[in-house]
Amino acid sequence: PPGWTAMTSAEHRPAAFFDVDNTLTRGTALFRFLEYWYAARGRPPHDAVRERQRLKAMTAAGVSREETNRAYFRLLAGAPAAEIARYAEDWFQAELTQGAFFHEPVLRALHAHRREGHPVVLVSGSFPAVLLPLLEHCAADHLLCTEPEITPFARTYTGRLADRPHQPMIGDAKAGAVRELAAAHRIDLTASTAYGDHVSDAPLLSLTGRAVIVGDDPDLRRLAAHHGWHRLPKAPDPLAVPLPEPNPSPPGALL
Template identity: 85%
Template sequence: MTPAMTSADHRPAAFFDVDDTLTRGTALFRFLAYWYAVQGRPPHEAVRERQRLKAMTTAGADRAETNRAYFQLLTGAPAAEITRVAESWFRAELARGGFFHEPVLEALHTHRRDGHQVVLVSGSFPALLLPVLEHTGAHHLLCTEPEITPISRTYTGRLADRPHQPMIGRAKSEAVRELAAAHRIDLDSSIAYGDHVSDAPLLSLTGRAVIVGDDQDLRRLATHHGWHRLPKAPEPPPVPLPEPHPAPPGALL
C-alpha cells in the first residue's frame, strides 16, 4: 500500500497573475495596438476595440465574457504570424523599458532563487505569455488558450474546448489545484499574487497571498485574511509601435 503523501514531500510555489500585477498595463491591449500597427491599421482602431470591451464591463459583463470577446478579434489570423508579431512586440517592450512592475518582478526572482516553482496564471494567451515566461524564468504557464484550426493553423475566434477556459476567476484556482497535484506542490506553503477581485479564488487557495494595487474588494479581503500588499503599478509608457507594413491583398491578418 502506498503511504500517504505528506507536506514534506511537496514543494512550495509562487503563482503570479500577469496583467497589472507582474506587468504595468494590460498586455492584451498593448499587443493589440502593436499588431494593428504592423498591419498598417490606424491607432484609433485599437483604441476603439479597447473602449468597446470596457463598455461591456461597464454594462455588467464579467471578465470571462470580455476575455472571450477579445479573442474574437483574432478570427482568421495565422497562428505563426501572431507568434512572430508577439515576439517582436515583446522585444520592443523590453527595449522601451517599463514593461514589468519592478517590485513584483523582484519578488518573482526571489522566489526562483529560493527554489520555489514559479507559475504564471493569466487570462492572456500563449503567444504573448511564452516570451514573458522565458524572460522571467518561470516554470509553468496556465492561461487562456484560443482555438486554432489544425489544418490552416488560424485562430477561429473561439476558445479551445478544454477545462478552465478562459483562465479567469475560479478557473485559475481550479487549474492551480490540478497543477499542484501533478507537480507535488504544497499549496499551504505557497504564495499567490493578484491585482483584481477576480483573482480572489486564486489568492485564497495558497497559504500566503499578496495583493497588488488598490482594488477595494481585494483590500477588504486582504484586511480580513492578513494578506500583504504591494503598490499599484505605475502607468506604463506608450506602446512601442513599429513602422506599418500593410499585409498584401488576401492575407489573413
C-alpha cells in the same frame, strides 16, 4: 509507517503563482499587443482604441470578465497563428527595449521565489503567443492561461476558445487550474504564495497559504484586511506602446 507523513510533506514543495496584467506587468498585455499588431498590419491607431473602449464599455455595463475575454479573442478570428506569434515576439522585444514593462516590486518577488527554488507559475487571462516570450524572459516554470482555438491544418485562429477545462483563465478557472497543477506537480498550496491585483483573482489568492495583493482594488483590500494578506504597491501607469513601422505583408512573406 511512522516516517510517511514527514516524507510526503517534504516531497510537496511550495510554489509561487503570479497573475500577469497589472501585477507582474504594468498595463494589460492583451491590449498592448493588439495596438502593436494593428499598427504592424497598417491599421489606423483608432482601431485598437475603439476595440479597447468597446470591451471597457461591456465591463461597465456589467458584462463579466469571462465574456469580455471571449470578445477579445474574437478579434483574432482568421489570423495565422505563425503571424501572431512572430508579432508577439517583436512586441515583447520592443517593450523590453523601451523598459518599464515589468512592475519591479513584483518582478523582484518572482526572482526571490526562484532563488528559493520555488516553481514559478504564471496564471493569466492572456494567451500563449503573448505570454510565452514573457515566461521565457522570467524563467517561469509553468503557464496557465486562456487558450484560443487554432485550426489544426490552416493554423489560423477561429475566434473561439479551445474546448478545454478552465477557459477562459479568469476567476474560479484560475483556482481550478492551479489545484490541478498542484496535484500533478506535488505542490503544497498551503506553503505557496499567490499574487494578484483584481477581485477576480480572489479565488486564486484564497487557495494559497500566503497571498499578496498588488495595488488598490477596494474589494481585494477588504479581503486582505480580513485574511491578513500582504500588499505591494499598485503598478505605475505604463508607457505608451512602442509601435512598429507598418508592414502589411505577414512576417516571412516574400516581398
